[in-house]
Amino acid sequence: MRINTANGPIDAKDLGKTLMHEHLVIAFPGWESDTAITNQTLREMTAVCVDKIAELKDAGISSMLDPCPNDIGRDVPLMAEVASRTGFNIVFATGLYHKHYGGSPYWSIKFMTTPDAEKRLGDLFIKELTEGVQGTGIKAGVIKIATAAPPFNDYEKTIFRAAARAHLETGAPITTHTDAIMGDEQLAYLTSLGVPAHKIIIGHSCGSADHDYHMKIVQGGAYIGFDRFGMEDIQPDTTRVQRLADLVKKGFEKQIVVSHDSVWCWRGAMLSKEMIEKEHAQGMAMRFTRTITPMLKEAGVTEKQINTMLCDNPCRYFSGEPCGHNH
Ligand SMILES: [Zn+2]
Numbered sequence: 001m002r003i004n005t006a007n008g009p010i011d012a013k014d015l016g017k018t019l020m021h022e023h024l025v026i027a028f029p030g031w032e033s034d035t036a037i038t039n040q041t042l043r044e045m046t047a048v049c050v051d052k053i054a055e056l057k058d059a060g061i062s063s064m065l066d067p068c069p070n071d072i073g074r075d076v077p078l079m080a081e082v083a084s085r086t087g088f089n090i091v092f093a094t095g096l097y098h099k100h101y102g103g104s105p106y107w108s109i110k111f112m113t114t115p116d117a118e119k120r121l122g123d124l125f126i127k128e129l130t131e132g133v134q135g136t137g138i139k140a141g142v143i144k145i146a147t148a149a150p151p152f153n154d155y156e157k158t159i160f161r162a163a164a165r166a167h168l169e170t171g172a173p174i175t176t177h178t179d180a181i182m183g184d185e186q187l188a189y190l191t192s193l194g195v196p197a198h199k200i201i202i203g204h205s206c207g208s209a210d211h212d213y214h215m216k217i218v219q220g221g222a223y224i225g226f227d228r229f230g231m232e233d234i235q236p237d238t239t240r241v242q243r244l245a246d247l248v249k250k251g252f253e254k255q256i257v258v259s260h261d262s263v264w265c266w267r268g269a270m271l272s273k274e275m276i277e278k279e280h281a282q283g284m285a286m287r288f289t290r291t292i293t294p295m296l297k298e299a300g301v302t303e304k305q306i307n308t309m310l311c312d313n314p315c316r317y318f319s320g321e322p323c324g325h326n327h
Contacts, residue, residue: 001319004129004141005063006079006090015089016062017307018314019288021175021203021227021259023066024049024082024090027073029103031268042078045265049082052264056088059289063089063314065259067175067203069096069144071103073267076133091318094128095144095163096121098177099155102146111158118158125166141318143167145186146177152185160186164193173199173317175225180207180235183224184216197221198322201257204228206240214243218252223317227259230287237292245299253305254323257313258288 002009025045040048056064068074074092083090096102111117128140143163147156167174174195176186183202191197202217203225217224226244229237247256266276293306316323 003318004139007083012315012318015315017310018063019259020065020257021261022064023068023263025073025075025265026263027267034268037269039267046081049264053086053088055286059286065091067093067144072097080138091141093142093144094125094140096159098146098148100148118162122162122165126169129170129172143172143174147182148179164195167195175201176203178204187220187222201225207234209239211246218255223255223257228261229292230260241295241299245301248301253308256309258309
């Protein structure tokens with residue numbers, strides 16, 4: 001099964017160990033208004049990302065998914081440059097973020113004023129998946145959609161419907177952002193629109209410590225994202241490890257994908273310089289292999305099961321094959 005990367009199509013079997021949620025750059029809408037600061041140039045950002053990828057390669061990782069949607073700073077030329085310099089596989093997304101922090105002023109007005117806006121949004125996703133982004137020929141490989149706090153609003157539902165249609169037309173899988181809540185609702189809505197559960201990752205689920213919530217997602221047949229290792233102020237890693245081990249004990253290791261949700265460059269002064277330096281010093285992107293793997297083993301997860309999560313599951317997700325469980 002061929003999948004799109006920033007460096008052109010590859011065979012899903014060649015992904016190897018894959019982090020399923022990391023970011024080269026994020027820029028929340030409004031960053032341009034902060035004119036008091038000097039942003040990094042493309043060249044400076046490229047240097048930062050190339051360094052990060054060298055660390056990942058040292059840790060045995062060969063691929064990543066950067067699921068940044070179109071409206072929070074996705075930078076396709078940066079991804080293409082970094083991918084070609086490093087030979088690292090970067091799968092990237094087409095999609096839109098949730099109503100609170102995404103490009104909702106633009107899209108809300110469009111949904112109100114343009115009768116076929118939902119169709120046009122779905123067509124945009126399809127175009128980026130099949131023809132490429134803005135005439136570059138560089139194609140997205142996944143569809144990113146998001147919700148935040150309840151309720152699941154009409155703005156987000158419109159985006160979900162456009163995404164479901166783009167999936168049905170292209171076969172591209174879907175990955176979501178959650179605030180570790182409503183993942184089960186996302187899954188129910190997408191499957192009601194005809195998207196098979198095994199084509200969906202419910203992201204950031206490890207932000208919840210609720211095992212029953214996790215079970216709803218895996219029993220529903222979706223992949224579950226334990227993709228924020230290192231974000232200790234949201235959820236301690238000890239809890240993430242325990243909840244992950246609980247799922248493995250019940251036999252769901254074929255549905256877990258792992259990552260850190262690290263952000264390597266920010267546009268605008270999102271975080272203080274000290275915070276960014278601290279993150280870089282901690283080697284955020286290597287945390288899973290260096291720190292989390294021994295913790296998982298301690299909790300009873302085997303090397304083989306860790307490899308299933310890092311390697312087999314991303315391959316199977318992109319290939320679109322069911323994981324073999326009876327749900
Ligand atoms: Zn993210």
